[in-house]
Amino acid sequence: MKWFITPQELRRQGVVGMNRRNTQMIAELNPRSRYPLVDDKLQTKAVAIAAGISVPELYGVIETNHDVRHLPAIVAGREDFVIKPAHGSGGNGILVITGRVGEQFRKASGLLVDLDGLKHHVSNILSGMYSLGGQPDRAMIEYRVRFDPLFGQVSFQGVPDIRTVVYKGYPAMAMVRLPTRTSDGKANLHQGAVGAGIAIATGVTGHGVLHNDIVDQHPDTGAPLGGIAIPGWGRLLELAAGCYELTGLGYLGVDVVLDRDLGPLILELNARPGLAVQIANGTGLLGNVECIDARAAQAALGPADRVAFVRGLALRE
Amino acid sequence: MRRLHLPLLILLLTGLSLGVFYHKVWNLGFPVLPAQTTDNWTVEARVAFEPTGGALTARLFLPHEPPGFALLDEHFVSRGYGLATGMGADNREATWTTRSPSGRQVLYYRAAVYQLQRSLRTQPEYPGPADVPDLEEPYLSAAETIIDQVRARSADITSFATVLVRDMLSAADENMGLFVSGNASERDRVAVAIELLAGARIPARMAHGLQLTDRGRDLQPRTWLEVHNTREWVAVNPNDGSVGYPEHFLVWWYGDGDPVELSRARNAQVSFAVSRNFQDAVDTAQQRAKLLNSRVMDFSLFGLPVQTQNMYRVLLMVPVGAMIIVLLRNVVGVQTFGTFMPVLIALSFRETELLGGVILFTLIVSLGLAIRFYLEHLKLLLVPRLAAVVSIVVMLMLALSILSHRLGIEHGLAIALFPMVILAMTIERMSIVWEEHGAGDAIRQGIGSLMVAVAGYLLMINPYIEHLIFVFPELLLIVLAATLLLGRYTGYRLSELLRFRVLAGRSKS
Numbered sequence A: 001m002k003w004f005i006t007p008q009e010l011r012r013q014g015v016v017g018m019n020r021r022n023t024q025m026i027a028e029l030n031p032r033s034r035y036p037l038v039d040d041k042l043q044t045k046a047v048a049i050a051a052g053i054s055v056p057e058l059y060g061v062i063e064t065n066h067d068v069r070h071l072p073a074i075v076a077g078r079e080d081f082v083i084k085p086a087h088g089s090g091g092n093g094i095l096v097i098t099g100r101v102g103e104q105f106r107k108a109s110g111l112l113v114d115l116d117g118l119k120h121h122v123s124n125i126l127s128g129m130y131s132l133g134g135q136p137d138r139a140m141i142e143y144r145v146r147f148d149p150l151f152g153q154v155s156f157q158g159v160p161d162i163r164t165v166v167y168k169g170y171p172a173m174a175m176v177r178l179p180t181r182t183s184d185g186k187a188n189l190h191q192g193a194v195g196a197g198i199a200i201a202t203g204v205t206g207h208g209v210l211h212n213d214i215v216d217q218h219p220d221t222g223a224p225l226g227g228i229a230i231p232g233w234g235r236l237l238e239l240a241a242g243c244y245e246l247t248g249l250g251y252l253g254v255d256v257v258l259d260r261d262l263g264p265l266i267l268e269l270n271a272r273p274g275l276a277v278q279i280a281n282g283t284g285l286l287g288n289v290e291c292i293d294a295r296a297a298q299a300a301l302g303p304a305d306r307v308a309f310v311r312g313l314a315l316r317e
Numbered sequence B: 001m002r003r004l005h006l007p008l009l010i011l012l013l014t015g016l017s018l019g020v021f022y023h024k025v026w027n028l029g030f031p032v033l034p035a036q037t038t039d040n041w042t043v044e045a046r047v048a049f050e051p052t053g054g055a056l057t058a059r060l061f062l063p064h065e066p067p068g069f070a071l072l073d074e075h076f077v078s079r080g081y082g083l084a085t086g087m088g089a090d091n092r093e094a095t096w097t098t099r100s101p102s103g104r105q106v107l108y109y110r111a112a113v114y115q116l117q118r119s120l121r122t123q124p125e126y127p128g129p130a131d132v133p134d135l136e137e138p139y140l141s142a143a144e145t146i147i148d149q150v151r152a153r154s155a156d157i158t159s160f161a162t163v164l165v166r167d168m169l170s171a172a173d174e175n176m177g178l179f180v181s182g183n184a185s186e187r188d189r190v191a192v193a194i195e196l197l198a199g200a201r202i203p204a205r206m207a208h209g210l211q212l213t214d215r216g217r218d219l220q221p222r223t224w225l226e227v228h229n230t231r232e233w234v235a236v237n238p239n240d241g242s243v244g245y246p247e248h249f250l251v252w253w254y255g256d257g258d259p260v261e262l263s264r265a266r267n268a269q270v271s272f273a274v275s276r277n278f279q280d281a282v283d284t285a286q287q288r289a290k291l292l293n294s295r296v297m298d299f300s301l302f303g304l305p306v307q308t309q310n311m312y313r314v315l316l317m318v319p320v321g322a323m324i325i326v327l328l329r330n331v332v333g334v335q336t337f338g339t340f341m342p343v344l345i346a347l348s349f350r351e352t353e354l355l356g357g358v359i360l361f362t363l364i365v366s367l368g369l370a371i372r373f374y375l376e377h378l379k380l381l382l383v384p385r386l387a388a389v390v391s392i393v394v395m396l397m398l399a400l401s402i403l404s405h406r407l408g409i410e411h412g413l414a415i416a417l418f419p420m421v422i423l424a425m426t427i428e429r430m431s432i433v434w435e436e437h438g439a440g441d442a443i444r445q446g447i448g449s450l451m452v453a454v455a456g457y458l459l460m461i462n463p464y465i466e467h468l469i470f471v472f473p474e475l476l477l478i479v480l481a482a483t484l485l486l487g488r489y490t491g492y493r494l495s496e497l498l499r500f501r502v503l504a505g506r507s508k509s
Helices: A007-012 A018-029 A032-039 A041-050 A065-075 A115-126 A149-154 A233-247 A276-281 A286-298 A303-316 B002-027 B139-152 B157-170 B174-179 B186-199 B281-291 B295-299 B306-315 B317-332 B341-352 B354-377 B382-406 B410-417 B420-460 B463-471 B473-487 B494-499
Strands: A058-062 A081-085 A095-101 A104-107 A139-142 A161-167 A170-178 A194-198 A205-210 A213-215 A251-259 A263-270 B037-051 B056-062 B069-077 B082-087 B092-098 B105-115 B204-211 B216-219 B222-228 B233-236 B249-254 B260-263 B265-280
Touching (some): A007 B494, A032 A263, A041 A263, A058 A065, A081 A115, A170 A276, A170 A286, B002 B473, B037 B281, B056 B105, B105 B281, B139 B174, B174 B186, B204 B216, B317 B494, B354 B420, B382 B420, B420 B463
Antiparallel strands (some): B037 B105, B056 B092, B056 B260, B204 B249, B216 B265
């Protein structure tokens, strides 16, 4: 493998770079006024529930340091839960509790943390440590997704999620993000999670990407990443495509988790989805983006028709 | 329209900037390179005479747009006289008048001129072919012979004049002997040359000027020949026929008149003196701009108090540093802590110097980071923790200053100029990146920030760039235009050529 790729080759493959993403996709397609909707996960949750889109149940919200004393009451009787900042980005500040050991709580990594540790974490969230720009934030405590055993062999603790990049309402590309030992149960690629590309047409996974390198097996479990067919793929894509109407954002990352009991749940939305999805799928976004541009200029379609268009596009190739 | 908006704006900014820059360099003579001096000369004409009684008028020719020079300043010393200056037929003149002078009178005219790389003078239009002089025989046929001979050996007007002057100097020809004797003065030769050139219908004129020499006293004006080659006046040396004025030759007046003309006075004496002084090129240009009443000087930095000027000397470099950050982040793809933290670090490097600055920066950030990791265990809230980091950074800076002073390393004292809040924020962000993305990312971003700061510093201390930006602040508009242009750069970053390298060799599937 060469240690670099020429710009001509990148262009030929239709790879979108950071600069193009920031100017032509985010700056032009995502009106700034709609950002709070996705940056604030509480608002996202509210509009998603109103639109009938399923999301993990909210146990409670802590808004001030004074309210931190309510934390024991919120988590009382709950074996597992997730604490996350309402304005977090990049998966920072998300604390996943998978169970209790006496007075202690067990983190997704298996390490134990006591109630003081939880309260300190909530205080950090409230003081804005994990929020964009460091503004004071709110902490939300919600349902911990019990993930579908589908990805059991290819994830190390934590919750694998399916990231779909939705361009102008059309699901342009997707990957499943699998936590690893180094990512501490988080499904963010830059924290060390593995991303595996998913063929839009079929919902079957392909090879994976780990730290910008291509891998075929999960680094911790050794199980092959490819060949996993995601059940209800069409419905999942429609769910993701529907988030376009929900938010009005033309370049959107939709993170969906497959819950064992509840099926696909929207975990969060991202107005600045990253570009690693291109490595996971082994090709650039531009190919699909151009087809979608042409189609979107012709007619305004509903979510189901948009999904059908994109899947047809992939089959034709 | 929206597509054209940005390119038009960029063109406008660049054009505006280059326009003002060009004006300042070419018309006002602002130096493009730092620490340049100009050759300035102070020339003085002293006019002495004895009045014969009654109202007196004295008229002196003054230099006007002399080729190769620019007039910076001039004044007249003439107590008790009324003074008027204006354009005469060929020359600018000063006219002094007084009602009843008594005793010997002395008038002074003093001018400061400086040498230009090129001529500023506006070329008067071609006066048209000269009138053929009325000559009698044997002069008429002699002149015709000379003109025919010279024409046969010359290619154009300038070479015609050169050949003619050389013929006159050799004076071997008997035709030439009719016009000019072997011991004719410079002035006579020029007068004859003008007459003969007129025979060939070439317009020519007499120029008088001073060969400037430092501390020259009682300089004698020299006479020079100028011919018009239909485009411009060309100087021809009446002593060897060579073209052009010698170096440091200041043309004072044209025509065959005397520089001074007096009525009701006698024993007129005029003498010229010169002294040379070197002046900072920027000062000279400013003086000149003031003389030309240029609008540019109303918006000049040089009008500000020196202390403020020195501050702007630094501040004006910040946009340049910021553009470097834009380049390194958006085109190269270097990761840094904070967007403009490296510029501020680079600014403090100006005081600490590079090596000392890098060592001190690394020292403080690593020590601060170690303490910050300890603070993590105390589980503090964000703002108190930041405040604690700031306090610790200040104490570290103090400790390092004292230590280095004890060791006799005076560079260590400059550490106080580091922006401590920026350092504290850097430490805080670095520790968060360290915890969340691992030590590798944190160190990579730390080194990236430092590299960007060093690059910014090297650029910002460049004396040429600093001079350019300070003397021509309008160049910042180009920096702005370049930044705007980069703002629409949608190409790949160099770092992405590495990031996406696994896609190399794949066919588009």
